[in-house]
Amino acid sequence: MKKTYKIEVDCANCALKMEDAAKKVEGVQGATVSFMTQKMKVEFAEGADEKAVMESVRKACKKVEDDCEIFLD
């Protein structure tokens, strides 16, 4: 399952870092961050709890880039 989230990130390099961080989260099969459209597309692993996974994605991203934001709704 794929879902797109709106994000806020200041620089292209930070967007890359977020992408890397998101990919490493458990329950995430693939992730792409587009700095230009300020969007994150996440492909969830089968049976993953979307909400819980996104919470940890958000945490992981905050860790690498603390002024980024992912809008989870």
Next chain:
Amino acid sequence: MTKKQKKVLYRIIIAAVLMAALHFVPVQGYLRFALYLVPYFIIGYDILRKAVLGICHGEVFDENFLMAVATVGAMLLGVYNESKGLEGEFAEGVAVMLFYQIGELFQAVAVGKSRKNISALMDIRPDYANIEDEEGNLEQVDPDEVEVGTVILVQPGEKVPIDGVVTQGASTLNTSALTGESVPREVREGEEIISGCVNLTGLLRIRTTKEFGESTVSKILDLVENSSMKKARTENFITKFARYYTPAVCYSALALAVIPSVVNLLLGNPANWSTWVIRALTFLVISCPCALVISIPLSFFGGIGGASSCGILVKGSNYLEALARTKYVVFDKTGTLTKGVFQVTEVCPAAEFVQKVRQMEDGEKQLEESGSAAGNEKQAARDRLLELAAYAESYSNHPISRSLKEAYGKEIHPALVSDVEEISGHGVKALVEGAGVAAGNARLMESLHLSYEKTQQIGTIVHVAVDGTYAGYILIADVVKEQAKDAITALKAAGVKRTVMLTGDSRLTAEHVAKKLGLDQVKSELLPADKVQAVEELLARKGPRENLAFAGDGINDAPVLSRADIGVAMGALGSDAAIEAADIVLMDDNPMKLALAIQISRKCLRIVYENIVFALAVKAACLLLGAIGLANMWLAIFADVGVMVLAVLNAVRCLKVKTD
């Protein structure tokens, strides 16, 4: 500017003012250092914080770290000099931070601005739909909430929010946001209407046939917004490059700071620690990879945005990149190079029929009106022939009879036609205004034992006989698009090596079209499956860095579209299947757009490479100068911020598309 950017701007101003003031304050020693720390923290606290956080999270080598090390190093060097009794230099560390922030701010504003420009270009999203309540008042609602079958109102100047059918009103539509085509389109009652167009003249009532999410405008928006998710190889290369580059530079800087001094010590010379540390710090400032990391996605984004403003939708940066290397273009014939509709291209009355029409008109004393010149006589005969054929075929719904009726152009009175007899595989016989008309192919003429003109022309020929005598023939053919020939020429000019046409049509027709358009190769009489095979043969023959694009109308050629390196669907406005199957979608059916798309992609790629080469060359030169001590901090700041700004400005050029 956003709130965040404004805050940075204030900090820059305050720090700059403080620094200028400090220049004139006559204090010496450590107090001076303490005073310089004030603007330093004002301007750099967030960078330092991020650098510390980064280290804590194990993300060591990023640009914050580079800047923190470079400026803290510069400040400490000042303290070190001070401790030796020399005059310490503190302004430099603050200045580096200050200029770094100015550069970052500039970049953020420039990128933000071009991002908005590009998004605005692609913004066809309607904000609301008008619904009329019982009292006739208009209410604006979210298009998402409109159910299928609701009647919505679109006033002049508004966007059509949802696909539907016009139930009342007539107007002209501006489709340029979708197709890039500036000629307005007419709509009337009963016609389908596509969301995203702008209503220009009249009030329209539309019964929606789709939900907003399924409407054309949503599909296109979705496609464009996701296009930057598919990254080009160049983009991925830079990402990987940055991953190795930054640590490599940090270690080199460390080595530059330590090794020469240690070697000097071992050789018994003075160590010159401060010289080498300054060089190492300069090295760090220069090395920041931002120019590449930011400008390349921006270039692709700009290219995709520029293309979509011309009605060319590119589904990903990777396709834009692939398109630049297109060497083979394979076309489907019908609907791509030709209009795919049958039209009457020639009406040829037989000599006897011309005579007969003239005699008839003489009888009706219409000589003065039709004139006596031979040309007019022939024209009258042509009109009459077409009229008879159109009447005879009027009961049929075959494409041929439709094109006859269209060419005739006047209303057909069914009462004038009687005794219609369709002879399958031959044609039709009917009584039109009392005259026995037979219209059909050569076999019909043979079965009636009539001699007819055996013409060699390309297309479908309808022979007509009136009252048992041969009256002439009407030629119906698929018409080549006006722009097709120019498109092939433009493709060649854009560097395409070979143009190929695939068609299910007969060899004669195919070769005729190919010759007319100047195509290199033709494969005719192909079944849909044969087309895939033909494309595969071509794919096997092409070189490793050459790409093959297939352009079709998206109907029946989905397998070929996906098999080719780049699948291009034409005339996709309103055809969901084509939008889904193709990598590049031309919203209208003008083949010139394909050449334009290739030009855009070439330009975009050229800018990307310009930026890569320029940034790396300047950086390499400055790094070298920095290492041997010829570059100071100011040059270093140019190498970082200046290069980045120039690269961003260059990238923004991708957005501009030359259209004639």
